[in-house]
Amino acid sequence: MDTTNLRESVRINARISADTNDWLDRKAYEMGLTKSALVNLACETYRKETEVVTVLPEMFRKMQEEMKKIGE
Known part of the structure; x- marks a missing residue:
């Protein structure tokens, strides 16, 4: 990390x-981490995943706009 x-x-x-x-x-033992580090890693991973999901619709909309411009 x-x-x-x-x-x-x-x-x-x-x-x-x-x-x-x-x-x-x-799991912490298997990964060679403390439980605290594993929980922090899990939270950070979840945070990044949810932030990506939040911006995907806007990215898709912009991509569609650009595709329309290319098609014109």
Whole structure:
């Protein structure tokens, strides 16, 4: 994980199921990360995915406009 652009870290407190906690323990161990790093990575990945989904309709609209210009 690239930490060069991270602002100061903050602590959060969240409740998760025991099953999810067990999964986090296993996955963090497999990846050689702390659980905290894995949760941060998951949140960052989710954030990037949702931001892309948000801008896709606008990108598609602009692409259609450009295709119309080319077709004229």
